[in-house]
């Protein structure tokens with residue numbers, strides 16, 4: 001469904017993504033794991049063209065993008081196909097919860113206001129926040145703001161949703177309410193960068209493990225957590241999760 005080949009990205013001569021090849025299958029959930037600085041966020045940001053890779057290709061739906069020669073409307077098409085949930089929610093402070101969801105439905109996707117509101121309420125309901133439609137972000141907890149962020153990403157029915165550490169800015173007691181919302185999302189392709197290893201293990205169909213800008217392991221959670229293949233993955237797992245049983 002998404003095919004990324006030979007994606008490279010440098011910042012000031014520092015190669016941050018190094019020959020990334022990735023096949024993303026429809027309606028599967030991928031968790032990207034790796035140490036800080038390994039390139040996880042940059043990879044997500046390259047997929048929705050918030051960062052422009054230096055080279056490589058990406059096929060998504062009927063789009064075939066050559067990163068070294070991006071066309072003007074590639075960006076718009078990508079934004080219509082790819083939803084993103086950010087660590088810090090990125091909600092508009094001066095818009096209500098409902099307006100945060102309907103804004104791009106009206107401006108980018110050209111829905112009427114009435115239709116956008118209808119969709120907005122549908123997704124507020126899905127994330128359990130129908131009663132907060134007219135609240136501004138400052139009146140919502142972090143967990144509620146993130147659930148609005150998720151509703152906003154889902155509302156335009158994108159082909160794929162990218163989550164960049166959606167719970168890492170939250171107080172521990174609010175993490176579960178957001179993970180529970182992610183859990184109920186059905187029939188959607190998702191790539192999730194997270195440090196919630198137990199959650200990744202439970203929810204993901206595949207684990208992608210990155211180190212120094214490369215994907216160095218890609219396997220089922222079962223294989224990754226029980227039998228990591230590389231020393232780096234073994235070290236990563238031993239640091240983060242003492243409960244995980246795996247063979248060194």
Ligand SMILES: Nc1ncnc2c1ncn2[C@@H]1O[C@H](COP(=O)(O)OP(=O)(O)OP(=O)(O)O)[C@@H](O)[C@H]1O
Pocket residue numbers: 011012016034035036037038039040041042043
């Ligand atoms: N805009 C930028 N300009 C320069 N360097 C950058 C930029 N964005 C990221 N980098 C560098 O690219 C590398 C990968 O960063 P990235 O944010 O993708 O890592 P990450 O795996 O998401 O880390 P974390 O777990 O801390 O979020 C890091 O060395 C980082 O300093």
Ligand SMILES: [Mg+2]
Pocket residue numbers: 040041042
């Ligand atoms: Mg990151």
